[in-house]
Amino acid sequence: METRISGVCDEIKELLIEKNKKYGNSALNPCRVFSKASTTEQLLVRIDDKLNRIMKGAGLLATDEDVINDLIGYLVLLKISMAKDKNYEILESAKSLYNNGQKTDILDHARDFD
Numbered sequence: 001m002e003t004r005i006s007g008v009c010d011e012i013k014e015l016l017i018e019k020n021k022k023y024g025n026s027a028l029n030p031c032r033v034f035s036k037a038s039t040t041e042q043l044l045v046r047i048d049d050k051l052n053r054i055m056k057g058a059g060l061l062a063t064d065e066d067v068i069n070d071l072i073g074y075l076v077l078l079k080i081s082m083a084k085d086k087n088y089e090i091l092e093s094a095k096s097l098y099n100n101g102q103k104t105d106i107l108d109h110a111r112d113f114d
Helices: 002-023 039-056 065-097 109-113
Strands: none
Touching (some): 002 065
């Protein structure tokens, strides 16, 4: 079973790498000509659209493996985007806590124990 899981994951990985080479990093770094929505929000819209197509095309899911692979690919990209968002939030929180590298009274409480 582990070999099968590994094989399917490798297929999705290759699909994503191939599309990234072909189209650039448009999913995680969109050109933003019309939409100013966040990358995560844009991926959620793509997933909604893919799910809507599946719902409207009765039986499509059972006969078209590309639909499944695309959906899995979008979910992988969503996971990457959400991790990036989380890291950005953590970075911004740290910057505000540390006042962008400047010493603050809140963080300088150790001097009270001198």
